[in-house]
Amino acid sequence: xxxxxxxxxxxxxxxxxxxxxxxxxxxxxxxxxxxxxxxxxxxxxxxxxxxxxxxxxxxxxxxxxxxxxxxxxxxxxxxxxxxxxxxxxxxxxxxxxxxxxxxxxxxxxxxxxxxxxxxxxxxxxxxxxxxxxxxxxxxxxxxxxxxxxxxxxxxxxxxxxxxxxxxxxxxxxxxxxxxxxxxxxxxxxxxxxxxxxxxxxxxxxxxxxxxxxxxxxxxxxxxxxxxxxxxxx
Amino acid sequence: xxxxxxxxxxxxxxxxxxxxxxxxxxxxxxxxxxxxxxxxxxxxxxxxxxxxxxxxxxxxxxxxxxxxxxxxxxxxxxxxxxxxxxxxxxxxxxxxxxxxxxxxxxxxxxxxxxxxxxxxxxxxxxxxxxxxxxxxxxxxxxxxxxxxxxxxxxxxxxxxxxxxxxxxxxxxxxxxxxxxxxxxxxxxxxxxxxxxxxxxxxxxxxxxxxxxxxxxxxxxxxxxxxxxxxxxx
Amino acid sequence: xxxxxxxxxxxxxxxxxxxxxxxxxxxxxxxxxxxxxxxxxxxxxxxxxxxxxxxxxxxxxxxxxxxxxxxxxxxxxxxxxxxxxxxxxxxxxxxxxxxxxxxxxxxxxxxxxxxxxxxxxxxxxxxxxxxxxxxxxxxxxxxxxxxxxxxxxxxxxxxxxxxxxxxxxxxxxxxxxxxxxxxxxxxxxxxxxxxxxxxxxxxxxxxxxxxxxxxxxxxxxxxxxxxxxxxxx
Amino acid sequence: xxxxxxxxxxxxxxxxxxxxxxxxxxxxxxxxxxxxxxxxxxxxxxxxxxxxxxxxxxxxxxxxxxxxxxxxxxxxxxxxxxxxxxxxxxxxxxxxxxxxxxxxxxxxxxxxxxxxxxxxxxxxxxxxxxxxxxxxxxxxxxxxxxxxxxxxxxxxxxxxxxxxxxxxxxxxxxxxxxxxxxxxxxxxxxxxxxxxxxxxxxxxxxxxxxxxxxxxxxxxxxxxxxxxxxxxx
Numbered sequence: 001x002x003x004x005x006x007x008x009x010x011x012x013x014x015x016x017x018x019x020x021x022x023x024x025x026x027x028x029x030x031x032x033x034x035x036x037x038x039x040x041x042x043x044x045x046x047x048x049x050x051x052x053x054x055x056x057x058x059x060x061x062x063x064x065x066x067x068x069x070x071x072x073x074x075x076x077x078x079x080x081x082x083x084x085x086x087x088x089x090x091x092x093x094x095x096x097x098x099x100x101x102x103x104x105x106x107x108x109x110x111x112x113x114x115x116x117x118x119x120x121x122x123x124x125x126x127x128x129x130x131x132x133x134x135x136x137x138x139x140x141x142x143x144x145x146x147x148x149x150x151x152x153x154x155x156x157x158x159x160x161x162x163x164x165x166x167x168x169x170x171x172x173x174x175x176x177x178x179x180x181x182x183x184x185x186x187x188x189x190x191x192x193x194x195x196x197x198x199x200x201x202x203x204x205x206x207x208x209x210x211x212x213x214x215x216x217x218x219x220x221x222x223x224x225x226x227x228x229x230x231x232x233x
Numbered sequence: 234x235x236x237x238x239x240x241x242x243x244x245x246x247x248x249x250x251x252x253x254x255x256x257x258x259x260x261x262x263x264x265x266x267x268x269x270x271x272x273x274x275x276x277x278x279x280x281x282x283x284x285x286x287x288x289x290x291x292x293x294x295x296x297x298x299x300x301x302x303x304x305x306x307x308x309x310x311x312x313x314x315x316x317x318x319x320x321x322x323x324x325x326x327x328x329x330x331x332x333x334x335x336x337x338x339x340x341x342x343x344x345x346x347x348x349x350x351x352x353x354x355x356x357x358x359x360x361x362x363x364x365x366x367x368x369x370x371x372x373x374x375x376x377x378x379x380x381x382x383x384x385x386x387x388x389x390x391x392x393x394x395x396x397x398x399x400x401x402x403x404x405x406x407x408x409x410x411x412x413x414x415x416x417x418x419x420x421x422x423x424x425x426x427x428x429x430x431x432x433x434x435x436x437x438x439x440x441x442x443x444x445x446x447x448x449x450x451x452x453x454x455x456x457x458x459x460x461x462x463x464x465x466x
Numbered sequence: 467x468x469x470x471x472x473x474x475x476x477x478x479x480x481x482x483x484x485x486x487x488x489x490x491x492x493x494x495x496x497x498x499x500x501x502x503x504x505x506x507x508x509x510x511x512x513x514x515x516x517x518x519x520x521x522x523x524x525x526x527x528x529x530x531x532x533x534x535x536x537x538x539x540x541x542x543x544x545x546x547x548x549x550x551x552x553x554x555x556x557x558x559x560x561x562x563x564x565x566x567x568x569x570x571x572x573x574x575x576x577x578x579x580x581x582x583x584x585x586x587x588x589x590x591x592x593x594x595x596x597x598x599x600x601x602x603x604x605x606x607x608x609x610x611x612x613x614x615x616x617x618x619x620x621x622x623x624x625x626x627x628x629x630x631x632x633x634x635x636x637x638x639x640x641x642x643x644x645x646x647x648x649x650x651x652x653x654x655x656x657x658x659x660x661x662x663x664x665x666x667x668x669x670x671x672x673x674x675x676x677x678x679x680x681x682x683x684x685x686x687x688x689x690x691x692x693x694x695x696x697x698x699x
Numbered sequence: 700x701x702x703x704x705x706x707x708x709x710x711x712x713x714x715x716x717x718x719x720x721x722x723x724x725x726x727x728x729x730x731x732x733x734x735x736x737x738x739x740x741x742x743x744x745x746x747x748x749x750x751x752x753x754x755x756x757x758x759x760x761x762x763x764x765x766x767x768x769x770x771x772x773x774x775x776x777x778x779x780x781x782x783x784x785x786x787x788x789x790x791x792x793x794x795x796x797x798x799x800x801x802x803x804x805x806x807x808x809x810x811x812x813x814x815x816x817x818x819x820x821x822x823x824x825x826x827x828x829x830x831x832x833x834x835x836x837x838x839x840x841x842x843x844x845x846x847x848x849x850x851x852x853x854x855x856x857x858x859x860x861x862x863x864x865x866x867x868x869x870x871x872x873x874x875x876x877x878x879x880x881x882x883x884x885x886x887x888x889x890x891x892x893x894x895x896x897x898x899x900x901x902x903x904x905x906x907x908x909x910x911x912x913x914x915x916x917x918x919x920x921x922x923x924x925x926x927x928x929x930x931x932x
Contacts, residue, residue, distance in 0.1 A: 025892060026885065027930075028817075047930030076921060076929045098817045104896050107814040108904035115340040116404045118261075118331045135913045142917055171815045171910045186259065193258060197337050199903055204432055205341035211404045214368045218375055222309060230309045231260075231280030348573040349637045351494075351564045419492065426491060430570050437665055438574035444637045447601045451608055455542060463542045464493075464513030581806040583871045584727075584797045652725065659724060663803050670898060671807035677870045680834045684841055688775060696775045697726075697746030 004042060004069055007035050008058040011042035014181035015058075018097060019050045021189050029097040030075040033181035034085050036092075039063065041085055045072035076143065083147025084177065088161050093181030095188045098173045101195035102188075105129065106168040112191075112198045114211050119194050120219035122165075126210075127191060128157055129168040150175060163224075166191045237275060237302055240268050241291040244275035247414035248291075251330060252283045254422050262330040263308040266414035267318050269325075272296065274318055278305035309376065316380025317410065321394050326414030328421045331406045334428035335421075338362065339401040345424075345431045347444050352427050353452035355398075359443075360424060361390055362401040383408060396457075399424045470508060470535055473501050474524040477508035480647035481524075484563060485516045487655050495563040496541040499647035500551050502558075505529065507551055511538035542609065549613025550643065554627050559647030561654045564639045567661035568654075571595065572634040578657075578664045580677050585660050586685035588631075592676075593657060594623055595634040616641060629690075632657045703741060703768055706734050707757040710741035713880035714757075717796060718749045720888045728796040729774040732880035733784050735791075738762065740784055744771035775842065782846025783876065787860050792880030794887045797872045800894035801887075804828060805867040811890075811897045813910050818893050819918035825909075826890060827856055828867040849874060862923075865890045 002008070014031040018024040027050075032043035045057045059070035063086045065079055075081070081094050105112050105127075112127035114120060130153035137145040150167055154160075165187045166176040176187035201208050223230040235241070247264040251257040260283075265276035278290045292303035296319045298312055308314070314327050338345050338360075345360035347353060363386035370378040383400055387393075398420045399409040409420035434441050456463040468474070480497040484490040493516075498509035511523045525536035529552045531545055541547070547560050571578050571593075578593035580586060596619035603611040616633055620626075631653045632642040642653035667674050689696040701707070713730040717723040726749075731742035744756045758769035762785045764778055774780075780793045804811050804826075811826035813819060829852035836844040849866055853859075864886045865875040875886035900907050922929040 025888065045931065046928075073928075073931055100892070100896055101899060103815060103817055104899035104903060107896065107900040108907050110904055116336060116406070118336055118406065132911060132914060135911075138913045138917050142921070171914060173815070173817065189258060193333070197333055197340065199899060200334060200337035200432060201340040203436060203902060204337060205343055208341050212365060212368075214371045215365060215404060218371050222375070229279075229306075232278065232306055349569060349639070351569055351639065422491065426566070430566055430573065433567060433570035433665060434573040436669060437570060438576055441574050445598060445601075447604045448598060448637060451604050455608070462512075462539075465511065465539055581870065582802060584802055655724065659799070663799055663806065666800060666803035666898060667806040669902060670803060671809055674807050678831060678834075680837045681831060681870060684837050688841070695745075695772075698744065698772055 002069060003038070004035070004040070004060045007033060007038075007040075007042045008055050008060070011044070011058050011181055012053065012055045014093065014095070014185050015044045015053060016050060017182075017185045018095070018188070021185070023097040023099040023185075023188055023192060024050070029095070030077055030081075031093065031095045031181050031185055032075075032078075032081045032085075033093045034091070036089075040068050041081060043074050043078055043081060045070070046075050048072065077146070079141065079143035080146040080150075080175070083144055084150065084175075087147070087151055088177070090162065091177045092179045093184035094175065094177045095181070095184040096173070096175050097188050097192075099188065099192040099195075101199055102168060102174040102192050103172075104199070105195050106173050107171055109170045112168070112195050113208075114216060115198050115201050115208060116211055117215065117219045118197060120211055120216045121223050122187075122190055122194070123163055124216045124220045125157075125159055125164050127166055127168060127194065128153055128159060128164065129170055132170040132172075235302060236271070237268070237273070237293045240266060240271075240273075240275045240293070241288050244277070244291050244414055245286065245288045247326065247328070247418050248277045248286060249283060250415075250418045251328070251421070254418070256330040256332040256418075256421055256425060257283070262328070263310055263314075264326065264328045264414050264418060265308075265311075265314045265318075266326045267324070269322075273301050274314060276307050276311055276314060278303070279308050281305065310379070312374065312376035313379040313383075313408070316377055317383065317408075320380070320384055321410070323395065324410045325412045326417035327408065327410045328414070328417040329406070329408050330421050330425075332421065332425040332428075334432055335401060335407040335425050336405075337432070338428050339406050340404055342403045345401070345428050346441075347449060348431050348434050348441060349444055350448065350452045351430060353444055353449045354456050355420075355423050355427070356396055357449050357453045358390075358392055358397050360399055360401060360427065361386055361392060361397065362403055365403040365405075379405075468535060469504070470501070470506070470526045473499060473504075473506075473508045474521050474526070477510070477524050477647055478519065478521045480559065480561070480651050481510045481519060482516060483648075483651045484561070484654070487651070489563040489565040489651075489654055489658060490516070495561070496543055496547075497559065497561045497647050497651060498541075498544075498547045498551075499559045500557070502555075506534050507547060509540050509544055509547060511536070512541050514538065543612070545607065545609035546612040546616075546641070549610055550616065550641075553613070553617055554643070556628065557643045558645045559650035560641065560643045561647070561650040562639070562641050563654050563658075565654065565658040565661075567665055568634060568640040568658050569638075570665070571661050572639050573637055575636045578634070578661050579674075580682060581664050581667050581674060582677055583681065583685045584663060586677055586682045587689050588653075588656055588660070589629055590682050590686050591623075591625055591630050593632055593634060593660065594619055594625060594630065595636055598636040598638075701768060702737070703734070703739070703759045706732060706737075706739075706741045706759070707754050710743070710757050710880055711752065711754045713792065713794070713884050714743045714752060715749060716881075716884045717794070717887070720884070722796040722798040722884075722887055722891060723749070728794070729776055729780075730792065730794045730880050730884060731774075731777075731780045731784075732792045733790070735788075739767050740780060742773050742777055742780055744769070745774050747771065776845070778840065778842035779845040779849075779874070782843055783849065783874075786846070786850055787876070789861065790876045791878045792883035793874065793876045794880070794883040795872070795874050796887050796891075798887065798891040798894075800898055801867060801873040801891050802871075803898070804894050805872050806870055808869045811867070811894050812907075813915060814897050814900050814907060815910055816914065816918045817896060819910055819915045820922050821886075821889050821893070822863050822865070823915045823919045824856075824858055824863050826865055826867060826893065827852055827858060827863065828869055831869040831871075
């Protein structure tokens with residue numbers, strides 16, 4: 001039996017949540033999960049519809065883009081996942097969707113403003129939108145460069161990937177991550193909901209202002225700070 | 234057997250309606266129900282996903298924020314519930330959600346205008362949006378102060394909590410209440426629908442005018458007045 | 467056994483379609499169906515939630531607002547239904563909802579423009595929005611006057627109730643009718659969809675123009691004209 | 700047994716996907732599939748609700764609009780399908796819907812701009828919106844002329860029907876096609892999603908710019924080019 005059985009199952013289940021949570025249609029999107037000890041990650045095969053996806057279709061890759069186990073071709077976005085795993089050594093899962101509102105903000109090339117406590121419960125910053133990739137990078141290894149594009153954006157904006165677990169790629173769509181694949185999918189759903197709320201907020205009040213810093217801090221700290229009191233111990 | 238068995242079940246069932254009515258995702262939101270005779274209220278535990286929630290997870294608290302029964306930590310918003318129960322002695326249930334359209338109006342910091350009879354069937358006033366909490370209050374007991382913020386807003390606007398059973402907290406989201414937990418949840422759903430209709434109304438006609446007073450009175454009276462003739466006797 | 471058994475069942479089934487078609491929540495809305503030979507109509511009882519509604523709860527009324535059979539109070543809008551049945555002798559069913567987009571146009575006090583063939587397949591005119599009721603009429607028999615308000619609007623705009631089977635009451639919501647209750651409900655769903663499409667159309671292009679007359683005529687005639695060729699013979 | 704049994708079943712299943720994918724209500728829409736060897740196509744009967752549709756209701760027609768097999772009248776749009784099959788000899792299926800966002804763009808008489816990679820994964824051009832039909836054509840054979848209208852629009856804009864498998868008819872709605880009926884329905888769903896995303900994009904940023912050519916090319920090529928690497932081999 002495959003030594004990656006559990007990793008594949010976990011990755012499979014996280015992928016299957018994407019259509020259940022209305023984040024993808026057809027073959028859109030992909031989720032991966034890493035096993036740091038074995039130096040590999042499991043990822044959705046390319047172009048397989050979710051209703052046909054099986055645990056054994058999940059592909060195991062190493063961080064140098066080699067297929068370690070699997071008979072299908074991995075997601076066309078595999079190099080982006082590999083790049084992020086290699087550079088952010090503490091993340092355990094990555095999700096990519098084309099969810100409606102997140103893509104719309106990406107197409108509008110706008111950061112999603114932190115308008116309220118629903119946002120601040122998850123991150124203090126605006127959700128960053130990376131500018132579209134420069135032409136000379138597109139001509140190189142596109143999916144690899146998408147990973148680089150994400151890191152460059154975080155560096156430029158001075159963001160921490162531990163706190164901000166989501167990004168929009170301009171004119172493309174969202175990538176999210178977390179301690180495992182399930183958390184990465186959770187962040188994709190949260191991002192979609194925050195993107196929808198921010199859109200409606202701006203339609204109601206085009207001059208809507210960001211949440212003030214004292215409330216951002218309060219909500220983020222009560223959930224994620226040293227003295228957090230949200231959730232169970 | 235716990236003397237709070239029935240209270241817990243009623244509170245549990247009201248909480249489970251939130252995801253069924255599309256008012257929450259994941260662990261968002263919480264509902265409580267009070268037992269005035271016993272001087273306690275039942276409330277959702279903090280950070281527990283609805284699909285895992287069980288009747289016995291419901292926590293029993295008194296009005297001074299002590300846990301009377303339960304092994305889980307109560308909702309992080311418990312002090313807000315306690316404050317309202319202590320001050321409004323005739324309410325029986327409270328609901329808090331992060332529903333999409335209600336939150337968007339809260340983030341826009343706008344009262345939801347009374348644009349029609351759907352609104353007037355439930356309340357005559359605009360749905361109030363309390364301004365974001367002052368910084369010196371945030372630094373104190375935040376959730377306790379949220380309760381105070383609600384009462385201050387009602388006092389300032391001259392509103393009755395018996396007639397207006399809902400409020401938006403600026404940049405945060407809605408709280409609703411009623412004679413019991415089920416009614417509080419009902420008011421959360423009504424608020425979300427009124428918020429959605431008002432949003433679309435303003436997109437169609439940015440100069441849309443409030444329902445005129447004669448119609449506000451007529452619709453509210455036929456449902457809630459001394460000579461009401463809506464519903465069964 | 468009641469001589470109205472079949473009429474009640476037909477009315478019941480049409481009412482139950484309202485929540486199934488996402489046109490109502492809770493106790494909103496009501497549908498009636500007439501039996502011209504017996505001089506009565508069946509209508510939903512007032513304030514009964516759809517999930518509790520039973521065939522035997524349906525109330526039988528005559529055109530003078532007397533209850534002929536039934537133990538529940540009829541819908542608070544019963545006099546509006548009675549007024550329409552009395553004045554439009556060829557209609558067989560009436561539906562009233564508070565569906566989201568139709569109500570929003572009513573609250574915006576705007577006719578829904580005929581923007582395309584989806585609209586023209588059902589009616590050639592814009593969907594009329596009657597102005598809010600005059601104060602001296604509200605003080606009289608409100609629901610009776612709502613019926614009068616509908617007829618006045620049709621007369622003023624020169625519309626035929628045979629061709630235009632729907633109206634918006636300003637700041638209130640839609641009424642629709644048809645040859646039977648099922649058709650009235652069908653018209654409520656069509657109205658909601660046309661209202662949603664017209665809303666989005668205007669957001670994309672605020673200067674969007676009405677469908678030109680030659681196309682209005684073509685689409686209406688191919689479905690409803692003397693030489694119609696839509697549907698089965 | 701009918702020699703068209705398999706063709707009818709395939710056409711039936713594609714039609715039944717329209718309501719499942721939320722692209723139609725009631726009797727809206729129709730899908731056809733061609734058998735080039737036999738010189739016929741199968742199409743939905745006119746005005747039959749999807750919940751009543753049966754495999755044997757599907758009508759078989761030749762390219763000259765004669766019914767070859769079937770007891771029902773074929774879709775009122777049959778001549779449009781026939782015209783396209785006759786002129787585009789490499790397409791295998793056609794779908795027509797009145798889906799909400801696609802119809803709204805058609806009513807706004809606007810091409811759907813290529814705003815991002817979700818769009819570019821499927822086509823490089825904007826989704827064309829043909830101008831409403833000229834009056835002298837409406838008076839002729841309307842549905843036949845709709846086919847001509849589609850070809851004229853493609854010729855005028857210099858588009859390839861192999862690459863751009865979808866069109867909006869101004870003030871009417873979408874037609875899509877593909878190698879078979881299933882692919883045509885897929886394109887209808889993709890069009891609806893692209894239309895929704897483009898709508899929201901413009902609401903967030905009315906000055907949103909098209910995806911740049913280098914990214915359009917990259918995304919289209921990786922999925923459809925000679926060296927494509929999306930999907931399984």
